[in-house]
Amino acid sequence: xxxxxxxxxxxxxxxxxxxxxxxxxxxxxxxxxxxxxxxxxxxxxxxxxxxxxxxxxxxxxxxxxxxxxxxxxxxxxxxxxxxxxxxxxxxxxxxxxxxxxxxxxxxxxxxxxxxxxxxxxxxxxxxxxxxxxxxxxxxxxxxxxxxxxxxxxxxxxxxxxxxxxxxxxxxxxxxxxxxxxxxxxxxxxxxxxxxxxxxxxxxxxxxxxxxxxxxxxxxxxxxxxxxxxxxxxxxxxxxxxxxxxxxxxxxxxxxxxxxxxxxxxxxxxxxxxxxxxxxxxxxxxxxxxxxxxxxxxxxxxxxxxxxxxxxxxxxxxxxxxxxxxxxxxxxxxxxxxxxxxxxxxxxxxxxxxxxxxxxxxxxxxxxxxxxxxxxxxxxxxxxxxxxxxxxxxxxxxxxxxxxxxxxxxxxxxxxxxxxxx
Amino acid sequence: xxxxxxxxxxxxxxxxxxxxxxxxxxxxxxxxxxxxxxxxxxxxxxxxxxxxxxxxxxxxxxxxxxxxxxxxxxxxxxxxxxxxxxxxxxxxxxxxxxxxxxxxxxxxxxxxxxxxxxxxxxxxxxxxxxxxxxxxxxxxxxxxxxxxxxxxxxxxxxxxxxxxxxxxxxxxxxxxxxxxxxxxxxxxxxxxxxx
Numbered sequence: 001x002x003x004x005x006x007x008x009x010x011x012x013x014x015x016x017x018x019x020x021x022x023x024x025x026x027x028x029x030x031x032x033x034x035x036x037x038x039x040x041x042x043x044x045x046x047x048x049x050x051x052x053x054x055x056x057x058x059x060x061x062x063x064x065x066x067x068x069x070x071x072x073x074x075x076x077x078x079x080x081x082x083x084x085x086x087x088x089x090x091x092x093x094x095x096x097x098x099x100x101x102x103x104x105x106x107x108x109x110x111x112x113x114x115x116x117x118x119x120x121x122x123x124x125x126x127x128x129x130x131x132x133x134x135x136x137x138x139x140x141x142x143x144x145x146x147x148x149x150x151x152x153x154x155x156x157x158x159x160x161x162x163x164x165x166x167x168x169x170x171x172x173x174x175x176x177x178x179x180x181x182x183x184x185x186x187x188x189x190x191x192x193x194x195x196x197x198x199x200x201x202x203x204x205x206x207x208x209x210x211x212x213x214x215x216x217x218x219x220x221x222x223x224x225x226x227x228x229x230x231x232x233x234x235x236x237x238x239x240x241x242x243x244x245x246x247x248x249x250x251x252x253x254x255x256x257x258x259x260x261x262x263x264x265x266x267x268x269x270x271x272x273x274x275x276x277x278x279x280x281x282x283x284x285x286x287x288x289x290x291x292x293x294x295x296x297x298x299x300x301x302x303x304x305x306x307x308x309x310x311x312x313x314x315x316x317x318x319x320x321x322x323x324x325x326x327x328x329x330x331x332x333x334x335x336x337x338x339x340x341x342x343x344x345x346x347x348x349x350x351x352x353x354x355x356x357x358x359x360x361x362x363x364x365x366x367x368x369x370x371x372x373x374x375x376x377x378x379x380x381x382x383x384x385x386x387x388x389x390x391x392x393x394x395x396x397x398x399x400x401x402x403x404x405x406x407x408x409x410x411x412x413x414x415x416x417x418x419x420x421x
Numbered sequence: 422x423x424x425x426x427x428x429x430x431x432x433x434x435x436x437x438x439x440x441x442x443x444x445x446x447x448x449x450x451x452x453x454x455x456x457x458x459x460x461x462x463x464x465x466x467x468x469x470x471x472x473x474x475x476x477x478x479x480x481x482x483x484x485x486x487x488x489x490x491x492x493x494x495x496x497x498x499x500x501x502x503x504x505x506x507x508x509x510x511x512x513x514x515x516x517x518x519x520x521x522x523x524x525x526x527x528x529x530x531x532x533x534x535x536x537x538x539x540x541x542x543x544x545x546x547x548x549x550x551x552x553x554x555x556x557x558x559x560x561x562x563x564x565x566x567x568x569x570x571x572x573x574x575x576x577x578x579x580x581x582x583x584x585x586x587x588x589x590x591x592x593x594x595x596x597x598x599x600x601x602x603x604x605x606x607x608x609x610x611x612x613x614x615x616x
Binding site: 004006138165167168171172173174175268269270271272274275358359360361362 | 439440443444447452453454455456457478479480481482483484486
């Protein structure tokens with residue numbers, strides 16, 4: 001049914017349609033509306049049977065999800081930013097134990113400086129923790145990916161993170177097609193756990209493993225993600241057959257035919273990139289877009305196949321790997337490394353939108369003009385205010401006791417009213 | 422695509438106004454996207470919200486930088502914040518105030534805009550009359566429907582009723598209707614007097 005909904009509400013309803021039996025969460029912006037809505041659905045009895053557990057931290061939230069999943073319950077939680085970091089140890093446990101927890105990450109920056117706005121620093125910091133990571137472009141896709149995430153997680157017995165841009169998606173009210181319960185029941189089969197803690201048939205889960213077998217157990221986590229490379233497109237195809245929407249999958253190519261320059265990106269910025277690319281195409285510029293829906297597993301072969309005929313690749317990322325550049329670029333480079341025999345495309349990294357800095361069509365147009373003219377540096381910081389940066393660098397050079405960067409820079413920038421941007 | 426920017430302060434229903442506008446557009450079968458400027462979730466702090474309306478899917482995720490319409494819930498912002506930033510002379514502008522643009526000190530400034538698209542409306546007073554509280558957001562949307570003809574008063578009323586049930590909903594619908602009529606009257610007056 002078509003409805004005009006806040007992204008958080010749409011995701012909460014999608015999760016409820018998947019009939020989770022345990023939801024445990026600790027509130028943190030911009031994720032809070034999702035679990036608030038789910039708490040309401042549990043309290044009103046619309047979502048039953050389901051236990052909503054208020055926990056005292058994100059570490060506890062993931063620990064409860066692990067415990068619930070180990071007893072054979074379909075478990076769900078959501079978090080963001082510092083909350084995701086706080087559950088980091090438990091994230092590795094969920095994936096190491098092979099428990100199919102599904103979690104929404106409402107992507108938000110990580111402090112310091114403290115910042116509640118959107119970027120991908122949080123999810124990217126946990127890219128190697130063994131969870132599958134899917135990124136949503138729109139609220140419709142966020143809803144659709146949650147349905148697919150439960151199917152994928154339980155088929156592989158491995159946890160799945162659905163990443164959606166905090167505020168930009170979670171707080172946007174837009175048109176969403178919400179499926180009915182019958183269709184979701186047909187698509188998401190009942191949870192059949194691969195391992196269960198049952199007092200009647202006691203087993204242990206979580207044995208200590210020494211050097212004799214640790215690598216083999218860890219390899220199995222990798223093997224599952226390799227299997228996910230096959231499963232993710234199949235589940236997306238099943239989804240399309242059931243719901244009529246082309247959603248999910250590994251990659252989402254857009255106007256890639258004969259594209260000389262390709263922008264690679266994840267999440268909601270793809271919409272603005274596509275609008276920009278449409279304008280450039282009308283002007284005759286051969287530019288296309290490659291959206292990454294699945295970042296873990298990283299579809300190396302599919303990315304290589306999609307990009308190998310391009311001349312230039314611009315990786316637009318909302319996370320900074322401090323001291324090197326971009327985490328997504330490193331993976332794209334690896335995909336292209338094997339293509340280098342035939343002349344791999346030139347690959348540039350663009351760090352953009354950190355801490356909620358808007359990524360505008362005007363900035364993207366200027367960026368792509370530079371890219372097409374081969375003027376783009378290997379690493380670019382989109383819309384970085386060099387004046388502000390250089391002033392602080394000068395202060396640092398002038399005095400060994402120049403003080404804290406954030407406070408110094410805020411004094412330079414001056415009071416910020418909620419202006420147009 | 423039609424882009425709206427709404428300025429006000431935390432607690433004045435600025436974010437709700439954008440959501441109601443999007444819901445009204447959805448009621449009329451259009452695509453709409455409403456979102457707030459994030460972070461200033463404090464009572465009294467300047468807040469901005471945005472709404473885009475189109476006949477096809479909206480993919481753009483940047484803030485509204487060049488609004489086709491500007492709604493100002495709190496006129497005390499006019500001299501504090503760059504409310505008019507990015508506005509073209511053809512933009513619709515509706516300000517909640519009992520004063521005129523001259524009295525607001527903007528008489529000279531607003532001559533750059535199309536006079537038949539530029540109005541002040543006592544939305545807060547109309548809201549107080551019909552709801553007992555000076556929360557002007559719903560009334561301002563009624564006035565905007567009359568000024569822009571972008572959507573019908575019925576769609577605005579339906580959106581308000583979906584969001585607010587009972588007396589609160591009906592009071593706000595009445596305030597929106599009063600503002601709609603008030604703006605309609607002003608526009609008829611303007612069309613008789615050459616600028």
